Amino acid sequence: MDTRIVDQPGFRLVGHATRVRLVHHGVNPEIQRHITALPTAAHLRLKALGDTEPSGLLAVSDDLDPDYAEGSELTYLHGVAVSPGTPVPDGLDIIDVPAGRWVIIRTSGPHPQALQKAWATAAAVWFPSHPWRLRPGPEIVAVLESTNDAHTATCELWLPVEPA
Incomplete structure (x- = not known):
């Protein structure tokens, strides 16, 4: 696995949030509906607002x-990362993220299958063989590159970690 550990100062995640059910395999239809319902101007506004790592949408x-049960509910946010002092326009949801360590797993291939496989491999192989465990915090996917149809992508999966 292509991984690296980084110390990240505190930041904010801002965007459009909704509650969805967890889907382990394939495209999550609730997330897909949420993203496609946003007007193009909303995506452009978010892209212009992001000013820190992880970058992009x-x-x-x-x-x-905690058990990642299939069908359990979670908060999904389509957004960007901003520095703590960045003014946030009205109408956007905010998740404050404290400073901490992250494992960043880079994936490339069919999307979302390559990303889902990397997360499963991290849980089954990477975490048991490294001195890290998940800590509370959001899990973030940064899409670095994708084809026009979004069926193939290079991503970074950001998982909050602490020493085990």
Whole structure:
């Protein structure tokens, strides 16, 4: 797995949030409906607002069930990362993220399958063989590159970690 550990100062995730059910395999239809319902201007506004890492438009999962049970509810935010002092326009949801360590897992291939496989491999292989465990916080996917149809993508999966 292509991984790296980073110390990240505190930041804010801002965007458009909704509650969805967790889907382990394939495209999550509730997330897909949420994103496609946003007007093009909303995506452009978010892209212009982002000013820190992780960069670009982000897929954020927060308030996850500790057991990651299929069908459990979570908060999904389609947004960007901004520095703590960045003014946030009205009408956007905010998740404040404290400073901390993150494991960043880079994936490339069919989307979302490559990303889902990387997360499963991290849970089954990477975490048990490294001195890290998940800590509370959102899980973030930064799409670095994708084809026009979004069926193939290069992503970074940001998972909050602490020493085990």
